[in-house]
Amino acid sequence: MKRSITLALLATVLLAACNTPRMEYKEMVCHELHTPYRVKYEADRNYDNEIRNVMRDYYHAINPFDSTSIIAHVNRNADITVDSIFTTVFNTAMQVSQATDGALDVTCAPYINAWGFGFTNDSNAVTQAIIDSISQFVGYKKVALAEGKVVKQDPRLLLNFSALGDGCACDLIGKLLESHHIENYMVEVGGEVRTSGVNPHGKAWHIGIVTPEDDPEGKNNNLQAIAKLEGKYGLATSGNYRNFHEKDGRKYGHTINPATGYPAQQDVLSATVIAPTSMLADAYATAIMVMGRERARKLSEEQPSIAYYVIYIDENDSIRTEHSPGFDQFLKK
Secondary structure, three states: OHHHHHHHHHHHHHHHHHHOOOOEEEEEEEOOOOOOEEEEEEEOOOOHHHHHHHHHHHHHHHOOOOOOOHHHHHHOOOOOOOOHHHHHHHHHHHHHHHHOOOOOOOOOHHHHHHOOOOOOOOHHHOOHHHHHHHHHHOOHHHEEEEOOEEEEOOOOOOOOOHHHHHHHHHHHHHHHHHHOOOOOEEEEEOOEEEEEOOOOOOOOEEEEEEOOOOOOOOOOOOEEEEEEEOOOEEEEEEEOOOOEEEEOOEEEEOOEOOOOOOEOOOOEEEEEEEEOOHHHHHHHHHHHHHHOHHHHHHHHHHOOOOEEEEEEEOOOOOEEEEEOHHHHHHEOO
16 A cells, blocks of 8 residues: 555656656747847746837837837827836936946937938938038937926937947847846847846856958858856947948948947947846947047946947058956956
8 A cells, every 4th residue: 555655756756757747948049039149048938929028129129210119209209108118228328328428319310311320311411511511400418207207408409328228228138028027038139138047057157259351241250258147237338340330431330429420430330338238238338439549448438338349440450459457357368
């Protein structure tokens, strides 16, 4: 009798063990929306549908190409209360604008549009007179958020969150996974990354930093360096070598200097930033493209949680690199 009971209990335990979901790494690669994204995470079940819902909410908040989005309504001066995603992105943008003396400015949309990189293409109209005219309603100090409403000093002011949008999407997916107690994951949206914990081999996540080359189709996979991320970090790279506009025989990068209205003319080819969140990394990477190396050095002293790796051209037209002291710990030797 005891033997029968023991065997029955053992069978019950084995059956329960067989039915218990097993923790394993899952990978989701999606090309359904405007920007392809990839998510790798360790979990006992699939969260792909929830991730898709997060991305749809994200696009509804800040996609200026969608006439039904919140940002599109704001740009049309419609009476609309913004959501939590829009609020978070707006507040982060203002924070980075203040920290960089306006090197990041999300009101640059009219400049971006004029140069052919925005949600309208007016690149044939770029003249100094046009730039001067646009400058009257560009400036991060000319817009605010009050009780869920965007308040503009000039109704012609337009917003474009592309400088930190992909980073925002990474953070949103990361927070979703963390809400399900997922500790190990890597999210990549449009080249920007958020990590937590370790990779499937139990080691740091390895993220490549691409060597800047004229590569509008994004086929270049040559790596300048590899960053190792173990724990919760955001990583983003900004560069003009893939997204540029050619006019009158000259190539103009997509990063606009808010102070001039013209594409930034720094010697920096790309800037990679590691920060506590992907959105901050994305925003500061764009700002460094405008600021240049000298101001980036000062920034790293003022903002010790921001680590940067810059690839630039020296006076002999040779590719060089420079990084903040804080970035050294992340470099794969």
